[in-house]
Amino acid sequence: MIFPRKREFYLMHLQTKIPIAKQSENLLDYQAQVLLLGSCFVENIGKKLEYYKFQNLKNPFGVLFQPTAIERLLVRAEKKEMFTESDVFYHNERWHCFDAHSKLSATNQSELLTSLNRQLELTREGIQSASHIVITLGTAWVYRFLNSNTLVANCHKVPQKQFKKELLPVEAIITSLNSLSEAIRAINSEATLIFTVSPVRHLKDGFVENTLSKSHLITAVHKFIKRDTDNRSEVYFPSYEIMMDELRDYRFYADDMVHPNSLAVNYIWERFTASWCSTETLKTMEAVADIQKALQHKPFNPDSLAHKKFLLKTESKIKQVQAQFPCIKF
Secondary structure: OOOOOOOOOOOOOOOOOOOOOOOOOOOOOOOOEEEEEOOHHHHHHHHHHHOOEEEEEOOOOOOOOOOOOOOHHHHHHHOOOOOHHOOOOOEOEEEOOOOOHHHHOOHHHHHHHHHHHHHHHHHHHHHHOOEEEEEOOOOOOOEOOOOEEEEEOOOOOOOHHHEEEEEHHHHHHHHHHHHHHHHHHOOOOOOOEEEEEEOOOOOOHHHHHHHHHHHHHHHHHHHHOOOOOOOOOOEEOOHHHHHHHHHHHHHOOOOOOOOOOOHHHHHHHHHHHHHHHHHHHHHHHHHHHHHHHOOOOOOOOOOHHHHHHHHHHHHHHHHHHHHHHHHHHH
């Protein structure tokens, strides 16, 4: 008698998982000071750090998409090169600076200069105290202001004919990364630099052009990091690759089909913390999240005995966390 072969059971893998090593040095904890600079993806990660009550400073000059913009800011901070009247201009009834995001723009020239120099000092202080500096590159496409022959961080809706659009070559990006790294090291030689490429798609540049831009950034970052194989204080985190390969579906994008949605951001954040946070730090994050949810709770009856007990329990949890980490404020 012939018996049927035993059926083989196996797990289906419906996702390509990117291997990310657990960091062994300078892990991210609640004593860490984190400075975040770069594209709008920095804003997403910065919000996560704020929610979990990590000490952080996020984009003092607003979103900076391309590497030379970040370089100019860091070199200026290192040299203590204050902003002057020659660095600002008037357009559409507001004063702007080509080196800063429009969120710093003002109706008054002196107000803008005061704000720019305050943020410059804040940036330098952030570099000095940082244990980790996260730099997220968004695009290799840049705009050159023809009047001054300089690359800008933001065009501030100045007519397009006054700019020339260019794609930064790989070698130019490497040079920029070298320069910004040297500026950081001149202020703080101990901080760990975490480079990443933003998963946000710059489709206004074109589909092929966006891919070309991201490839230039990724190639440049890897060449820059690998120039010194003994240096472990400059590392790469694959946020772009996670979005492209692990989350390979439009359901992980916002309605504009360009930005990662909250589900994708949460997933990339989990991969990041799994790599950069110790088990103890992850436990503290759980405790912080529990308190945050409790603080956002809206009771049906604020005067009920049950709600008063709930408030006392939440207050006790806060005291427990703050006894261990006084820097945490709710």
